[in-house]
Amino acid sequence: MPQIIPIGDLRNTNELSDRCHAKQEPIFVTKNGYGDLVVMGIEVYDKICHEQFLIED
DSSP: OOOEGGGGGOHHHHHHHHHHHHHOOOEEETTEEEEEEEEOOOHHHHOOOOOOHHHEE
């Protein structure tokens, strides 16, 4: 199940970072009840780039 948080939760950057790394999946951020941003750890980003865009090292 995806992680969804309100934009106000971005204030606690350490907790957000821990959540990103613990679940190894993107966190969806909402603003006024609508999707606004996606936050993810760099490892997840690299994995998605390699899978979706076939980027070579």
